[in-house]
Amino acid sequence: MGLERETSVEQALGLGDRLVGGEHEVLGHPLDAGRAAGERAPRRIPWTGVARSTCGISVTLLLRHLTTVPRAADWGEDAGMDHLTAAERAEAVLAAVPLVDGHNDLPWALRNLAGPDPTSALASADLTAGAPDLHTDIPRLRKGQVGAQFWSVYVPSSLDTAGAVTAVFEQVELVHLMTERYPDDLGLALTADAAESAFAQGRVASLLGAEGGHCIGNSLGTLRSLRRLGVRYMTLTHNDNTDWADSATDEAVHGGLTDFGHEVVREMNRIGMLVDLSHVAPTTMRDAIATSTSPVMFTHSSCRAVTDHPRNVPDDVLESLPANGGVCMVTFVPSFVSSAVAQWELGLKDAMLAAGRDPRDHPSRPEFLANWDGPPRPTATLDDVVAHVEHAREVAGIDHIGIGGDYDGVDALPVGLEDVSRYPALFTALLERGWSEDDCAKLAGRNALRVLRASDTPT
Numbered sequence: 001m002g003l004e005r006e007t008s009v010e011q012a013l014g015l016g017d018r019l020v021g022g023e024h025e026v027l028g029h030p031l032d033a034g035r036a037a038g039e040r041a042p043r044r045i046p047w048t049g050v051a052r053s054t055c056g057i058s059v060t061l062l063l064r065h066l067t068t069v070p071r072a073a074d075w076g077e078d079a080g081m082d083h084l085t086a087a088e089r090a091e092a093v094l095a096a097v098p099l100v101d102g103h104n105d106l107p108w109a110l111r112n113l114a115g116p117d118p119t120s121a122l123a124s125a126d127l128t129a130g131a132p133d134l135h136t137d138i139p140r141l142r143k144g145q146v147g148a149q150f151w152s153v154y155v156p157s158s159l160d161t162a163g164a165v166t167a168v169f170e171q172v173e174l175v176h177l178m179t180e181r182y183p184d185d186l187g188l189a190l191t192a193d194a195a196e197s198a199f200a201q202g203r204v205a206s207l208l209g210a211e212g213g214h215c216i217g218n219s220l221g222t223l224r225s226l227r228r229l230g231v232r233y234m235t236l237t238h239n240d241n242t243d244w245a246d247s248a249t250d251e252a253v254h255g256g257l258t259d260f261g262h263e264v265v266r267e268m269n270r271i272g273m274l275v276d277l278s279h280v281a282p283t284t285m286r287d288a289i290a291t292s293t294s295p296v297m298f299t300h301s302s303c304r305a306v307t308d309h310p311r312n313v314p315d316d317v318l319e320s321l322p323a324n325g326g327v328c329m330v331t332f333v334p335s336f337v338s339s340a341v342a343q344w345e346l347g348l349k350d351a352m353l354a355a356g357r358d359p360r361d362h363p364s365r366p367e368f369l370a371n372w373d374g375p376p377r378p379t380a381t382l383d384d385v386v387a388h389v390e391h392a393r394e395v396a397g398i399d400h401i402g403i404g405g406d407y408d409g410v411d412a413l414p415v416g417l418e419d420v421s422r423y424p425a426l427f428t429a430l431l432e433r434g435w436s437e438d439d440c441a442k443l444a445g446r447n448a449l450r451v452l453r454a455s456d457t458p459t
């Protein structure tokens with residue numbers, strides 16, 4: 001479902017009477033890293049992670065500063081980089097600390113191109129040559145200074161139990177194959193240490209996260225098997241309720257977690273599988289945080305107080321993260337970060353219903369939109385994302401925030417964050433607003449790695 005999933009399915013399916021599915025026009029990917037096919041990725045200088053020649057900044061200049069700034073240390077107030085531009089400072093931060101993105105749907109986007117067989121799906125695009133129809137490829141991961149990526153092994157909740165379990169294992173296999181096909185650029189990472197090691201080697205650490213608790217088929221044995229294959233988080237639901245947890249975008253049935261749902265959380269704690277609370281209902285969030293003895297994650301959610309969308313996180317839940325130790329990784333999905341986009345989608349849904357169309361029938365949406373005389377779709381911007389990041393920081397605290405772009409899980413993205421090459425622009429904007437390098441490092445990856453590391457060793 002790749003390009004249409006987050007907006008056309010994540011929003012259309014299960015949103016009840018609140019929101020309709022989203023945009024079908026793909027915004028495109030104007031920022032191409034421009035590396036010619038076959039050209040090798042820029043190599044990085046050991047331990048610093050600094051590309052030897054990239055983005056126009058002198059490596060000598062960067063190293064002069066970074067050698068006085070150990071990779072894992074705090075920058076503090078005086079980073080010694082005051083004379084650099086914000087863009088240069090952002091590049092230096094992301095060169096020294098791995099940017100950990102919580103959620104990228106490239107595996108499902110590849111499956112959409114060639115079907116369920118993992119070998120065929122992987123062969124459908126040459127990620128080193130650039131894949132302009134996708135948000136993600138290796139040149140743009142490099143340009144975006146992505147240090148570690150949780151690749152989503154998502155499966156639709158429309159699949160039946162057997163289909164969902166089969167699909168999740170196919171997607172896990174696809175990610176493993178992807179790291180084997182691109183060994184110079186991607187490094188399979190099953191722990192925080194392995195992620196840092198891959199980053200230090202100049203590779204994008206490749207982690208796995210399962211989206212949708214339906215994929216375990218109500219079986220703790222399947223859950224444990226996924227963990228053995230390296231899956232480090234599971235989102236408890238997708239757009240629909242599971243048999244044991246309420247989704248944010250379905251009618252409440254359980255009032256949060258069932259007894260078995262609590263058992264799933266405890267087993268995840270025990271085996272070192274992170275509890276991802278994106279997509280779940282606030283009742284499920286609160287139940288899971290109350291039960292979990294490990295820090296939780298929101299791998300791709302923004303703030304409900306800023307944009308009143310059911311996929312976002314209420315303030316009381318953000319306020320509970322310091323006690324839990326977890327992290328909310330702010331996402332870029334336009335209708336989650338822009339109230340104008342969210343309202344526009346409500347209007348579209350009403351128009352479709354009035355016309356006797358099913359707003360959940362997302363294949364028919366482009367045709368309906370082409371003939372709809374409603375208002376033009378508003379545009380979300382990088383500044384909208386900044387507002388969510390800063391609200392999350394204010395409510396949850398600087399130690400409990402991260403980034404989860406949801407690239408290749410949506411068909412449109414905010415202006416300024418069009419594809420995975422654009423992360424540095426976000427950090428540049430934050431530095432320009434007075435964020436310190438240390439705070440940016442926490443947002444970029446230190447917090448997420450701390451949470452991952454806390455669950456690295458099964459008990």
Ligand SMILES: [Zn+2]
Nearest residue numbers: 010211279300
């Ligand atoms: Zn999602």
